[in-house]
Amino acid sequence: MSRADAFAAIADANRRHLLEELRRGPKTVNELAQGLPVSRPAVSQHLKALRDAGLVSVTTEGTRRVYRVEEAGFLKLNLWLDQFWQG
8 A cells, every 4th residue: 555645745734733733642633623723524634644644643542533643654754854964
């Protein structure tokens, strides 16, 4: 399965905001939607794009879906970026 482009996923300001919130700890869609001027369904779509890019993961806890940062997805971004600083 090929993943969506992580750089395309983080190009959106709302998605970057979601990642910043998730960096502080796991959160539900409702918790994440409180900090954005978009609807809860729109937040879910943004989270899907981040999941498809391998940048976040989701687990089910009872009736709640909890999202968290997926470190492995960021490792790939870091490896690509680091090549510009290694000399």
